[in-house]
Amino acid sequence: MSLSTLPLSYCTNVHPGKTIEEIASGLTSFTIPARQxxxxxxxxxxWLPASAIAQIQEHSAKVSQLQNVLQEGDLVCYTLNTFPYGNFHSERVKEQVYLPDWTTEERLAYTISCAHVLAELMPEGTEGSxxxxxxxFKGFQRPSDFDDQCIQNLLKLTEELDRLHDETGKVIRLAIEPEPLCVLETTPETIQFFEKLFSEADNQGHDQIARRHLxxxxDVCHQAVEFEETAKSIEDLTASGIRINKVHITCAIDVKNPWEREAARDQLKQFVEQRYLHQSFARSSNGIVSATDLSVELCENPPEEFRSADLWRVHFHVPVDAESVGELGTTRPELENALSAVAKLDYAPHLEVETYTWNVLPGERDIPLVEGLVGELRATRELLKRIGSD
Structure with a gap:
């Protein structure tokens, strides 16, 4: 059994923060009180957006500002969310969150900069992610050699992470996060890409550092929304030699027999919102179909493939301590299955709760954010303790 003994992480992308000052304020206002x-x-x-990284590049003392807040609040930091590059709390994020993609110099340079910041923030004796x-994003036009361009940039990153390791003694690993309707979406797609990635790394003589750093x-709810069995998915990734560097502890919406339950569909309509993308999937006897985003139209007048489905799942992060949200279920059973599979690994991935949707959750706005965070963290600790003792 191998579950991380590091303090459980909570992703701060739930807090708006385009500058170091705003990020520090979020830690003081929410993370530190939750810890207390x-x-x-x-x-x-x-979560350090590109605007905050630019501040650090102009004024290196900004890192000390973060270090001081972490120390004063008795917090540690061993992982960064470098997924959202821009303002994750703008009025409309949706599919723009996937830009810039991994073919671009902007994504590579931003990630390298984040690695150097993390090397300063993380405690001695730990590894970073x-x-x-x-x-x-699959919905965007891509060149025919898209994967090859991504691979070349990822291998450039591994060279920099290897250099950083030589200079600081700290290992920092990249954790590519499959997500519904993205280029890396399903477990088989992820395995296929990594086979190609590691093959090219071997051709360049960098196989060892690529496997160490990539x-x-x-993200548990992402694969659950795809109707994958999360425990088997983790087993398949492991059997293919792909390291799970980080686990996002998440739950999504699960609606059983939706067309027979008007009250459930009425409640689901309340989750339609304009900031984040909520990829929606339906399972029927004819297979699995998807819609790019949750909409009122999908709830009221869905295509026949959705209408005849026995189960819908929607990529809308809901509190991980919730087995249901009113008339709606959640994918929490798949979370328990996934963490049980993670516990069987011979290494310990970083574990992080990542419910970034508190500010857009219907009916949850009356719950103070700190109280919500504490509920999730407490329930997750209890779940991990139970799994670890099995």
Missing amino acids: QLGDRIAAGL LSTVPLG GVCY
Whole structure:
């Protein structure tokens, strides 16, 4: 059994923060009070957008500002969310969150900069991780050599991470995060890409450092929304030699027999919102179909493939301590299955709760954010303790 003994991480992308000052304020206003209420040490999984990284590049003392806040709040930081590059709390994020993609110099340079910042923030004796976009979004036009361009940039990153390791003694691993309707979406697609990636790394004589520094961020609800069996998915990734560097502890919406339950569909309509993309999937006897985003039209007048389905799942992160949300179910059973599979690995991936949707959750706005965070963290600690003792 191998579950991380590091303090459980909570991703701070739930807090708006385009500048170091705003990020520090979020830690002071939410993360530190959550740590105090919980009574145990937690980790801040920082989200540092490109605007904050630019500040650090202009004024290196900005890193000290973050270090001071972390120290004062008795927080640690061993992982960064480098998925959202721009403003993750703008009025409309949707599919723009996947830009820039991994073919671009902007994505490569930003990730390298984040690695150097993390090397300064992370405690001695720990390894670090950076979660990142699943290469790009399938809905965007891509060149025929898209994968090859991504691979070349990822291998450039491994060279820099290897150099950083030589200079600092700190290992920082990239965690590519498969997501519904993205270039890396399903487990088979992810395995196929990594086979190509490692083959090219071997051709360049960099196989060892590529395997040390490159792996996946396993966001549990992403694969659950795809109707994958999460435990088998983790087993398949492991059997293919792909390291799970980070696990996002997440739950999504699950609606059983939706067309027979008007009240459930009425409640689901309340989750339609304009900021984030909520890829929606339906399972029927004819297979699995998808819609790019949740909409009122999908709930009221869905295509026949959705109408005849026995189960819908929607990529809308809901609190991980919730087995249901009103009339709607959640994918929490798949979370338990996934973490049980993670516990069987011979290494310990970083574990991070990542419910970034508190500000757009219908009916949850009356719950103070700190109280919500504490509920999730406490329930996750209890779940991990139970799994670890099995």
